[in-house]
Amino acid sequence: MLTIAMPKGRIFEEAAELLRKADYQLPDELDNSRKLIVEVAHEDLRFILAKPMDVATYVEHGVADLGIAGKDVMLEEERDVYELLDLGISECYLAVAGLPNTPMNEVAPRIATKYPSVTSSFYREKGEQVEIIKLNGSIELAPLIGLADRIVDIVSTGNTLKENGLVEYEKIKTVTSRLIVNRVSYRTKAKEISSMVERIRAII
Structure with missing residues (x-):
């Protein structure tokens, strides 16, 4: 049996659809299950449903044979795993955002992010010194309350930025x-x- 770690939400839905297209017979209730471990015995598969940032950890430590993880997580976590395929699903991008027409503080610019490692590398390559503030959620709040000059976060549609005036x-x-x-x-x-x-690979 193969054990696969997958994050809940959009990636899970798109990955499950990909597996079905690859002729894996996955039950429909898999998409709505509240269980954290789901076995699909007839396909010899077991799914661990995890937080996106934890998937690569489970794979590295061998509690999962395989995992489906965003490239953002792979860059940030730098786990000791092999990357086999770019699945081409859940496409988005990492971006720098902030309040409009607001220059960065020249003395001690602060960047809030869930991705301190990626952010640090990005600014280091630009030759800019910044202070990184690690946050776990609602990154968009940081510029609004004066915690940071900029944020680095995942952007999918850009709607969340717009709704928060960024x-x-x-x-x-x-x-x-x-x-x-x-x-x-x-x-x-x-x-x-x-x-x-x-x-x-045959269907991507």
Whole structure:
């Protein structure tokens, strides 16, 4: 049996649809299940439903053979896993945003983000020194309450930025979801994993 860690929400829905197109018979109730571990015995698959940032951790430590994770998570977490396929689903991008017509503080600019590692690298490559403030949710609040000059966050439609009166300043990187694998599983379950990769590759 292959164990696959997947995040709930949009990535899960699109990944489940991808697997169905690859001729995996997944039950419809999988999409609405409140369970955190779901077995699909007739396909020899087990799904762990996790927070997006935790998927790569489960795969690295071997509690999941495979995982479906956004490239943003892979860049931020730098986990010791193999990246097998760009699934091309859940496309979005990392961007710098803030209040319109507002210059950054020249003395000690502050950037709020869920992605401190990616953000730090981005500004270091630009030769700019900034203070990174790590937040876990509602990043858009930071410029509104004066906590930060800018935010770095995932942008999908841009509606959340607009609704909060923010504008995009720079695009950092396009993000899609990737199929990742545990290094040991890649050897011990090579046949099953190769079969899944070929079936998915055939329809992307």
